[in-house]
């Protein structure tokens with residue numbers, strides 16, 4: 029690979045030798061005869077690698093190196109010196125030089141350093157990009173006062189060790205908030221271990237959380253470290269904590285009280301220093317009154333409760349969120365960011381967002397994938413958002429809910445109950461047309477199920493299943 033290489037040396041003869049070696053190997057060479065000149069060129073030309081002489085009049089190589097680090101932390105630097113003492117090499121290493129080569133120069137050493145430096149530079153840049161992508165990925169975006177309040181709670185809760193309970197509907201950002209607390213805490217450099225209590229089968233959750241010894245139960249062929257132990261000195265995130273069984277609740281309570289765990293099949297207790305953050309979309313107080321959740325555990329968990337409002341209660345966050353998802357999407361897919369017209373944002377503000385921010389994010393991505401244009405207009409949004417609402421329609425619209433977003437129900441003119449929106453995906457289209465076909469045939473045969481099933485050549489049981497699947501009910505007269 030051809031690299032752009034900066035050679036810094038006060039001796040013209042050395043610069044010439046280096047230029048010869050490097051250009052012969054196909055690289056582009058920039059030279060500087062002094063420290064200040066090197067800094068200017070490094071900034072202007074953004075080289076891939078720099079070879080830096082130590083002993084120069086004015087600012088020496090080590091000083092150049094440390095100033096370079098201030099402006100360009102990823103530039104790989106090779107120190108070149110005739111005066112190589114162990115201590116300069118050490119100092120250069122401390123300042124982030126990745127190689128130290130001695131004069132007189134050997135062609136092989138120089139080219140070797142170039143190869144290594146190029147790879148290192150690529151890695152460093154990738155790493156930095158990934159880090160910043162991760163950071164924006166976990167950013168909490170919004171302008172509403174309720175989001176500001178949440179950020180404030182996060183900031184205050186973070187440096188403490190107090191247990192935090194995050195409450196809110198599905199997709200409102202509970203996990204994001206949990207991560208934000210961890211990142212702003214004194215434990216940020218330690219692990220954030222997530223356990224989804226709803227996704228792990230009852231018989232496995234205890235060994236998942238607390239670990240087990242080999243042979244603790246049938247099938248325990250290897251010992252396993254539990255999540256609490258893995259999170260030692262860090263944070264454990266107990267997601268969907270409302271779905272934990274009473275037995276597991278009792279054990280978790282013990283960890284919270286005693287700060288120690290016991291692996292299954294072991295009598296030994298292990299001290300753990302873990303910060304607990306829990307989240308649920310269940311109404312825990314109701315779960316308590318139904319006898320499904322322990323009140324004492326609830327008190328332990330909700331030292332700092334954070335309630336996250338649904339998206340419909342903070343519609344003013346929508347423009348900022350859309351902007352955030354658009355720029356994230358275009359960065360990940362190497363596309364020019366599209367713009368949402370004001371009318372398009374209005375339509376988004378009128379939608380129902382049962383799935384909250386997750387659903388908004390999916391809708392935005394879908395729009396970006398489907399639309400080739402630079403500006404997304406209201407009608408683009410209407411087609412996507414409306415069909416989303418249809419698909420997820422379960423409860424009747426809340427009083428005063430804007431009708432544009434409410435899903436239509438089947439009528440004579442609209443047998444599929446899809447409104448005027450066109451199905452957006454092949455699956456939606458298939459379901460849409462299947463439903464329309466069935467309604468049509470049922471009407472034709474006076475809603476006689478046996479007769480209809482016979483005519484369309486499907487078992488009656490299958491027809492019943494379809495009626496249920498699509499929520500098809502016999503129309504009543506008038």
Ligand SMILES: Nc1ncnc2c1ncn2[C@@H]1O[C@H](COP(=O)(O)OP(=O)(O)OP(=O)(O)O)[C@@H](O)[C@H]1O
Pocket residue numbers: 165167168169170196197198199200201202203204205309349352385386389
């Ligand atoms: N304030 C926000 N700013 C930016 N992105 C957000 C915000 N809130 C949520 N998101 C995004 O919305 C999606 C859902 O968030 P998250 O997974 O944290 O929700 P949740 O409350 O844990 O949902 P569930 O209860 O379904 O697990 C994620 O992609 C997340 O990045």
Ligand SMILES: [Mg+2]
Pocket residue numbers: 202203267
């Ligand atoms: Mg979640």
